[in-house]
Amino acid sequence: xxxxxxxxxxxxxxxxxxxxxxxxxxxxxxxxxxxxxxxxxxxxxxxxxxxxxxxxxxxxxxxxxxxxxxxxxxxxxxxxxxxxxxxxxxxxxxxxxxxxxxxxxxxxxxxxxxxxxxxxxxxxxxxxxxxxxxxxxxxxxxxxxxxxxxxxxxxxxxxxxxxxxxxxxxxxxxxxxxxxxxxxxxxxxxxxxxxxxxxxxxxxxxx
Numbered sequence: 001x002x003x004x005x006x007x008x009x010x011x012x013x014x015x016x017x018x019x020x021x022x023x024x025x026x027x028x029x030x031x032x033x034x035x036x037x038x039x040x041x042x043x044x045x046x047x048x049x050x051x052x053x054x055x056x057x058x059x060x061x062x063x064x065x066x067x068x069x070x071x072x073x074x075x076x077x078x079x080x081x082x083x084x085x086x087x088x089x090x091x092x093x094x095x096x097x098x099x100x101x102x103x104x105x106x107x108x109x110x111x112x113x114x115x116x117x118x119x120x121x122x123x124x125x126x127x128x129x130x131x132x133x134x135x136x137x138x139x140x141x142x143x144x145x146x147x148x149x150x151x152x153x154x155x156x157x158x159x160x161x162x163x164x165x166x167x168x169x170x171x172x173x174x175x176x177x178x179x180x181x182x183x184x185x186x187x188x189x190x191x192x193x194x195x196x197x198x199x200x201x202x203x204x205x206x207x
Contacts, residue, residue, distance in 0.1 A: 058080065059080050075149065077147055085177055088176050092171070095169045100165055116151060
């Protein structure tokens with residue numbers, strides 16, 4: 001926990017991995033295995049050979065040095081594909097600020113919390129408050145940084161309500177196999193307008 005003037009902040013990153021596969025079983029926080037093209041034959045039909053087994057997994061990348069919370073490049077966030085098939089990924093940034101007396105305080109990105117180097121070239125912000133990587137995250141690949149630096153607004157630094165408060169930033173990363181039909185798992189209905197429509201069309205063009 002470090003002091004910035006008369007304000008103390010504690011950065012904590014809690015990473016939640018959600019692994020989804022369009023075909024086959026999956027488990028939260030582990031690997032999903034899909035068997036593509038496997039068919040149980042009728043008794044009179046020669047059995048077909050199952051397609052290879054795929055391991056689907058992805059991980060959030062969240063680098064933070066608690067000993068130097070306010071240096072340049074103090075919080076680096078992105079996603080990495082640790083499986084062997086392509087994935088689409090999205091990230092939710094959930095900041096909270098709690099006063100020294102334990103009461104929640106406003107903690108909105110763009111107001112109290114600033115991210116000056118937010119990557120809007122490779123990522124797009126959706127109406128669901130999630131950032132979508134605008135390409136297939138290939139096997140073994142790490143996406144470009146979503147951001148690398150977090151700052152506090154001048155209003156927070158000088159507001160006595162924020163004296164000795166704690167800042168927590170949770171990073172939630174979700175990933176899904178880049179296969180036709182992926183939209184059914186992320187949206188109950190295909191987007192008809194707004195940034196999600198652009199995101200869907202962009203990602204569909206990558207299949």
